[in-house]
Amino acid sequence: MDPRLIPVKLPSSQYDICIHSAEGPSGHSLIQLGSQMRARGLSGKALVVSHPVIAKHFAAGLMQGLQTAGFTAQLCLLPAGERFKTPRSIAKIHDAALAFGLERSSTLIALGGGVIGDMAGFAAATWLRGIPFVQVPTSLLAMVDASIGGKTGVNHPKGKNLIGAFHQPRLVWIDPTVLKTLPGREFSSALAEVIKYGVIQAPDVFEFLEDRPKLSRYADFTPADLQHLLVRSAECKAWVVQQDEKEGGLRAILNYGHTLGHALESVTHYRRYLHGEAVAIGMVAAGEIAQRIGWWSVAEAERQRRLIEKAGLPSQWPTGIPWEAVLQAMQADKKVKQGRIRFILPHQIGQAELTDQVNLEQVRAAVEAITAA
Amino acid sequence: MDPRLIPVKLPSSQYDICIHSAEGPSGHSLIQLGSQMRARGLSGKALVVSHPVIAKHFAAGLMQGLQTAGFTAQLCLLPAGERFKTPRSIAKIHDAALAFGLERSSTLIALGGGVIGDMAGFAAATWLRGIPFVQVPTSLLAMVDASIGGKTGVNHPKGKNLIGAFHQPRLVWIDPTVLKTLPGREFSSALAEVIKYGVIQAPDVFEFLEDRPKLSRYADFTPADLQHLLVRSAECKAWVVQQDEKEGGLRAILNYGHTLGHALESVTHYRRYLHGEAVAIGMVAAGEIAQRIGWWSVAEAERQRRLIEKAGLPSQWPTGIPWEAVLQAMQADKKVKQGRIRFILPHQIGQAELTDQVNLEQVRAAVEAITAA
Known part of the structure; x- marks a missing residue:
């Protein structure tokens, strides 16, 4: 090629x-x-x-x-x-x-x-x-x-x-x-970030992944498909960085799934989940919040969850994590601005936005809703 | 004011x-x-x-x-x-x-x-x-x-x-x-950098200092004189930084006196000289080199030396410093580019230029010429 x-x-x-x-x-x-x-x-x-x-x-x-x-x-x-x-x-x-x-x-x-x-x-x-x-x-x-x-x-x-x-x-x-x-689990974990580009800005990338018969390993992709995925991912990231190099505004949308994802990595001491795995769970949680506040539909949240699972990624919040620890981890994170928690939430597949209008009770309820039984 | x-x-x-x-x-x-x-x-x-x-x-x-x-x-x-x-x-x-x-x-x-x-x-x-x-x-x-x-x-x-x-x-x-x-020795030491602006770009600053009856302490300046000195120094530094923020070229002229000054600080373990004192000696050495290669006159080198001494600054290289140590310190310094030593040398009071055309023997001879007997 x-x-x-x-x-x-x-x-x-x-x-x-x-x-x-x-x-x-x-x-x-x-x-x-x-x-x-x-x-x-x-x-x-x-x-x-x-x-x-x-x-x-x-x-x-x-x-x-x-x-x-x-x-x-x-x-x-x-x-x-x-x-x-x-x-x-x-x-x-x-x-x-x-x-x-x-x-x-x-x-x-x-x-x-x-x-x-x-x-x-x-x-x-x-x-x-x-x-x-x-x-x-x-x-x-x-x-x-x-x-x-x-x-x-x-x-x-x-x-x-x-x-x-x-x-x-x-x-x-x-x-x-x-x-x-590359170990298979790491390949799979990285797909979380590609799915993220799909949700926040590139519906074609989301659909491209939905259309692949299998997703979770290097061998699941033809060389041409893999190159397409890398080119589109690079274009997505480059586009955002060009709009906002120093994360003054728009670049924050790249943190979709990361507010809770980072917190989950932190409270599990960076040992239980690979970064992308935690982000995958964070995206499912963000999808749940978005659905609850009426930003997107049950069907869209479900579509995201299905693609995440198809990529071999976890979609459930683990049991036994104290909420207080999650809260503390989010507060220590850079996403806190003047004491408020900021969230990136999707409006539809291919479009997301930064908001500080979500309260902590809504976050907690969404996390509980996706916690493994 | x-x-x-x-x-x-x-x-x-x-x-x-x-x-x-x-x-x-x-x-x-x-x-x-x-x-x-x-x-x-x-x-x-x-x-x-x-x-x-x-x-x-x-x-x-x-x-x-x-x-x-x-x-x-x-x-x-x-x-x-x-x-x-x-x-x-x-x-x-x-x-x-x-x-x-x-x-x-x-x-x-x-x-x-x-x-x-x-x-x-x-x-x-x-x-x-x-x-x-x-x-x-x-x-x-x-x-x-x-x-x-x-x-x-x-x-x-x-x-x-x-x-x-x-x-x-x-x-x-x-x-x-x-x-x-501020302790008097620190005040005096700082004047080395002001004298530097005079030599590399601002003859008016050089003459302003020459015209003051006394120079070496805070009390030697009227408030108006001190403000003038600060304003002109800030203007000099700001002008250079505006031309070349990241030291790609012109900004290097601010290192006048610093190549040997830094080396002298280093070989004396940053204990014997304040920064400005070492720079003062470095400027006298650079003046000596400039004079020896015909960039400026004996009279200009002498005028610089007189102003440095009037400011209460040392003008002689100390005895007992092995040349090998100086050489090594200059090589470890950032002024080395692709293995060559770069020097800033004056053409006249108010104008200096970066050159890599000085050889190490000339540097050594100049240092020896200004070494205390």
């Missing part, structure tokens, strides 16, 4: 999302990244931040391509996983940057999933007050969401993503063939 | 530097900051980052003004001094931000010298991916330099200001009367 370029045009920067599944000798297209970076004016040193398993699969081709294109490249391996997404990991990347002699014109490359991307991006944002940064997402979640839009950061012991910066990449390089090795 | 507003207009933001020396009941104008922030659209919570000595002198009036203007304000006290300018201090500010419930629309205020401003600014840049930030510099150095232009950051154990971000303030509030309590 021909590679696809999706441009992201922001007031202060412009970059491409390149979706390119090549079946070369290495089985992936990452060997071409170096020359593509060179073509975009990057040169000198490149520090590749990754974690050992990903690096084992994909680093050799990437490093070879960087060297062929004239870069001096080095690997910096870190453990991945939310619990390592801390200021301490940023310090480790900075130590590696110093030891390698990373300069203002050097590049930091994230090769990995969302956690690696968030950490490497934040390290790039804060090294010498910001150096060039390239995203090479290797998980479906990072491909359809985290690698696009410039959000970078780490967790505070008491809250997710509280410490961070906006720092746009110079290039996002997506090769769908690397997803072959 | 009437307050003076100097606007700073950047592509992504616009803010005022307000120079206002009021002799109200509290003896300073900081009580008015709250209403000025309000007038600029800020509201909600305000976390004031300061250090104990500064807070003792000035926090009461500032906090009272914030409360009167409707802010919920809290103080966060930190030790100051370069050795506390670390990621650890940023973590402390973030902890305070979390405990106080600082939201995206809240404001972080730096009340203190350059170290407090750099730390509070970086904490604001990285809390919830960037929240509003106000600078209230209380040292002359911070007033004429660090508080303007959006550079924020902390030190890495192996190098100064290696970790940081660009984050522009919403307002810079300068009250010269707070300088009454």
Whole structure:
């Protein structure tokens, strides 16, 4: 298939999302990244931040391509996983940057999933007050969401993503063939974000997913279908980010399903659910609230629930979670503004809106209504 | 005297530097900051980052003004001094931000010298991916330099200001009367940066300083002279920052005297010299290099040296510093680009330029020429 370029045009920067599944000798297209970076004016040193398993699969081709294109490249391996997404990991990347002699014109490359991307991006944002940064997402979640839009950061012991910066990449390089090795549960989890695009802004994406015979694994998709899904997801995210880079308004709609999803992740200590799984439950809960306040119909809420289940995602709130803990987690979250809880709710499939007119009793009732019996 | 507003207009933001020396009941104008922030659209919570000595002198009036203007304000006290300018201090500010419930629309205020401003600014840049930030510099150095232009950051154990971000303030509030309590050596040290503006871009500032009968203490200036010096310094810095916010080119001229100045601070472990003192010696060295390569005359180099000494600043390189250590410090510094040392050198008083055409032997010879016998 021909590679696809999706441009992201922001007031202060412009970059491409390149979706390119090549079946070369290495089985992936990452060997071409170096020359593509060179073509975009990057040169000198490149520090590749990754974690050992990903690096084992994909680093050799990437490093070879960087060297062929004239870069001096080095690997910096870190453990991945939310619990390592801390200021301490940023310090480790900075130590590696110093030891390698990373300069203002050097590049930091994230090769990995969302956690690696968030950490490497934040390290790039804060090294010498910001150096060039390239995203090479290797998980479906990072491909359809985290690698696009410039959000970078780490967790505070008491809250997710509280410490961070906006720092746009110079290039996002997506090769769908690397997803072959992605665990099925992670693939499925990422579909939650694609379903989200469907609900908040893209009815065609929602219907495209409804029309697939099966959804929950890499092998359920033809290469063409997978490329279509990645292209449309990138377009959806890029469109929102272009309207509102720093989340002053519209960008908040991307948090659909996330207010309760984040709270659920937090109260289950980020262990029970993958991010997308918690978001899936959060979307079902938001759908329930929307239905209860008359924003959408029982049929629409049901249609969303069916697609979520078809993707192999959970749709029920778990039992045994104290409401007080959920409330506290929502209050610690960034979605609180001047003390009010903000919710993104759908009007119809393909259109959602931010509101602060939902009261906490309505939220609680919706959560109870979708709790497993 | 009437307050003076100097606007700073950047592509992504616009803010005022307000120079206002009021002799109200509290003896300073900081009580008015709250209403000025309000007038600029800020509201909600305000976390004031300061250090104990500064807070003792000035926090009461500032906090009272914030409360009167409707802010919920809290103080966060930190030790100051370069050795506390670390990621650890940023973590402390973030902890305070979390405990106080600082939201995206809240404001972080730096009340203190350059170290407090750099730390509070970086904490604001990285809390919830960037929240509003106000600078209230209380040292002359911070007033004429660090508080303007959006550079924020902390030190890495192996190098100064290696970790940081660009984050522009919403307002810079300068009250010269707070300088009454500034130690004389710090006042003098700050004049190095004012002399720098004179050499690199503003012959009128250079001549203004030459024309003062005495220079080295607060009491040597009339209120009108001090306001003039602050206004012109702010204008000089603002002009450069407006041309080149992120130091892509022109802004580098602000590093005049800093290449060797930083190296000297580093090899003396930031203990022997105040920043401005090291910059003063760095400017004398740069003047020596400029003279040796024919960029300016012996008379101009001498005129600069005389003004530096009149301001009570050192003009000789200290004995007993191994050249290898200086070299290493310059290489670790951000001024190294693709392995070359960059220098800012003057063509005449009021005009300087970045060059990478100076070789290390010339630098060494110039340093030796100005070393104390």
